[in-house]
Amino acid sequence: MKRKFYVTTAIDYVNDRVHLGHSLEKIQADVLARYHRILDDDVFFLTGTDENAQKNVLAAEKEGISPKEFVDQNANFAKTLWKKFNISFNYFVRTTNKRIHWPGVKKLWLKCKESGDIYKKNYTGFYCLGCEAFLRETDLKNGLCPYHLKKPEIISEENYFFRLSRYQKDLEKIIEKDEIEIFPRERKNEILNFVKSGLEDFSISRPRERMRGWGIPVPNDKSQIIYVWFDALTNYISAIGYGRDEKLFKKYWPADLHIIGKDILKFHAVYWPAMLLSAKLELPRKILVHGFITVAGQKMSKSLGNVINPLEIIEKYGTDSLRYFLLRESPPFEDLDFTLEKFKKRYNSDLATGIGNLVLRVIGLANKLKFSNSKPKIKDQKLKSEIAKTKRAWKKSLEEFRFNESLAIVWSLISFCDKFLQEKKPWETKEKKVVSDLITALAEIAKLIEPFLPETSEKILKQIKNKKPIVLFPKA
């Protein structure tokens, strides 16, 4: 029987259009999904959008359209963008999907309730109309909201709460013993300290009026809407059938890997496992926490006006170029700084005059020497062992999510091939076995880059077949 591999990304908020910042984890997840497909695993790769937030209602109002129209627009934009990135997701979940997502949320709610972990409580807090959120007393500056400089209203409302406090000890053990393994390790320590500092119950519903009716109603209580985090986290099980297709659900759950940004670790490593424990469901196996994309050292933000539109870059340089940069430039756990200069440097040196030039050299030689079929077996022992070495290191780095290293490893094989060419001078000797070896090496390289640069991989394999040299990445 095939091994299964279930990988998810966070689902994006649709109160605005997704941008370059959201693309990193989609690409990382895609690399792993493609890698596991190469290993012949039964892969399910999930991504999607989180659409039941109150902000959407407000943003839609501003644009003068219905919330439904509004979230449709942005969800479709996200889906289209990920397709442009060649993100090979198996399913795109939307939390407004009443047929796919809602039954799972309702079921999970009822299971948690059955376990006695959901109860009603009166909540009194400082509500800032500008923030549309409760503020803590410690957040206030001279009794005012620090952002809006207004006095918050004291609002008292009845909400449902989740008994998170009950799971503190369990969660400590689960994180400590790597029952959910968190990458990188610092993140594990960070969240472990948080859990150890004590867990309070958190509210998991909002009054219907405040949400203007947007969102998933609490089962058996129409006056309350399920809090968006409880709702959103459930996508990981609802999308694979929880609450509507138990067979499918059993096939893929638990998730082998959740890929998330560093800002939402708490929800994934604390709230989510607690909810699953309450519902007596298995826990995800691993969580990969990636960094953010900065622009010239600054956070990407609308107010700074430095938000990068990936479509422009894709159009000019190709999808694989952008994928390459984001995966190669820095370790996946760290913040990655984007500037067009850095991007171009990588593009020219690694893609245009790196892999692109090598492919052109080898295919060009094969073409000139009227070379027909390459032998799958490599004659040269040094080249052969170099390839074997590369494959081992490639696999190891991928298993540890060190994508930048995987690429560096493959690129050192590319460099080895350049040296090999220089040394053997097949354009002089007309030695066919050298060209044969190199073509075989090229085929190996194409396979190794497939998870990262699927388009380029395909193009190389095609050139190997038809021996027509084509420039892969024109120098910029």
Place this chain on the structure above:
RNA sequence: GUCGGGGUAGCUCAAUGGCUAGAGCGCUGCUCUCAUAAGGCAGAGAUGUGGGUUCAAUCCCCACCCCCGACACCA
């Protein structure tokens, strides 16, 4: 403020209590010519600051500076 991570060549990353701290890109010189003036060879170039421990520290300790994150119900 408390806690955690980081600060290594112009850039992106490695590494180690000890031979000359590695690699790629960029730069300089030489060179092959199959190739996108690409490839090869060679070279210059670095451990945030100030103390301390040690025969020896980039690595350990202390202080300081800078960056990132966490310190819960904003998603």
